Amino acid sequence: MTPDRLAQLMQLRHALHQIPEVSGAEEKTAAFITGYLRGYDPDQLLTGLGGHGVAAVYDGVAEGPTVMIRCELDGLPIEEISDQPYRSTHAGRGHLCGHDGHMTIVAALAEELAARRPARGRAVLLFQPAEETGQGARAVLADSRFAQIAPDYAFSLHNLPGRRVGDVALCSGAANCASRGMRIRLTGKTSHAAAPQDGISPAGAMAQLLSGLVALGGGGDLGADYALVTLTHARLGEATFGIAPGEGEVWATLRTVNDARMERLIAEADDLIRQICAECGLGVEISFDDVFEACTNDGEAVAILQTACRAAGHPVALRDQPQRWSEDFGQFGKSARAAMVWLGSGEMQPQLHNPDYDFPDDAIPVGVSIFASTLKEILG
Incomplete structure (x- = not known):
């Protein structure tokens, strides 16, 4: 040239x-x-x-x-x-x-x-x-x-x-990993900050999810069983001191080498999320964005x-x-x-x-x- x-x-x-x-x-x-x-x-x-x-x-x-x-x-x-x-x-x-x-x-x-x-x-x-x-x-x-x-x-x-x-x-x-963004929306019940016992806060469930999701996929060698979960965003209630929160969100990116492992990782994450939410009395909605196949x-x-x-x-x-x-x-x-x-x-x-x-x-x-x-x- x-x-x-x-x-x-x-x-x-x-x-x-x-x-x-x-x-x-x-x-x-x-x-x-x-x-x-x-x-x-x-x-x-x-x-x-x-x-x-x-x-x-x-x-x-x-x-x-x-x-x-x-x-x-x-x-x-x-x-x-x-x-x-x-x-x-x-x-x-x-x-x-x-x-x-x-x-x-x-x-x-x-x-x-x-x-x-x-x-x-x-x-x-x-x-x-x-x-x-x-x-x-x-x-x-x-x-x-x-x-x-x-x-x-x-x-x-x-x-x-x-x-x-x-x-x-x-x-x-x-050549390139499969990945997708998982958006988890937790729904409970708000209450006055002076009476949190009268509400249902997602705080405890979120704490469990932040560690539990990461434990599902720690990365490592890029073999067929490679799985990585990266936490990208979390939000609990509103930015205020007077309200015990009644809703929250956790965002995570799931990543695998192949599509079959991605389907297993999604199922594992789904089971974990629904089990924690059921134990905490929370409603949950799970949706996906930025979906890439391998x-x-x-x-x-x-x-x-x-x-x-x-x-x-x-x-x-x-x-x-x-x-x-x-x-x-x-x-x-x-x-x-x-x-x-x-x-x-x-x-x-x-x-x-x-x-x-x-x-x-x-x-x-x-x-x-x-x-x-x-x-x-x-x-x-």
């Missing part, structure tokens, strides 16, 4: 970095990407996919498979801490997971595909909404128009702090990525354990041969979702070359 081209792509990323939008509200980002893609003459341009999703299609000369390269549109509801001139202009929101870099890499492929169509099949560049909530991939797949571009192969990347910028890693099989890399897709990375001059480190964080990209693997590759974003880079995270521009050409090589490997 020439210095001028890299400078152009850096400018694109910085522009995207300034306008982060949270999951399901990516209207401005989608419009920006749509305008950019129109400049590179796709054969088909779908907008509003599963919300604000955008897909650019480049048809090959001959019949062949459909290959989709996917990235994410959404940012995070976190205030960015940065003195960069391109820092977020949206208060309380930031591109702190690197999706601005992922979008830039996939958008850069449009120029190459416009200049030279695939020899066969077709390439689809998908800009997916709402990855952070786990709802986006499902919504895109549920959109009736997705059938027009349904891929035979699907690929994506995610940047990986803690590894040198541009380092490439792959995992065959389990993400699994297909063996053939991994082999293609390995070959493509070598052809692009990037050695690949093979891992035997998945990432602990979750991804909804695995939804596409239910109907396509799919794999995600990890791209190093710096040994000293802050962790994903940190308020001072910033995708490294030097990783852009590596990501572009990997995906360009992947498309060439399958489509010629």
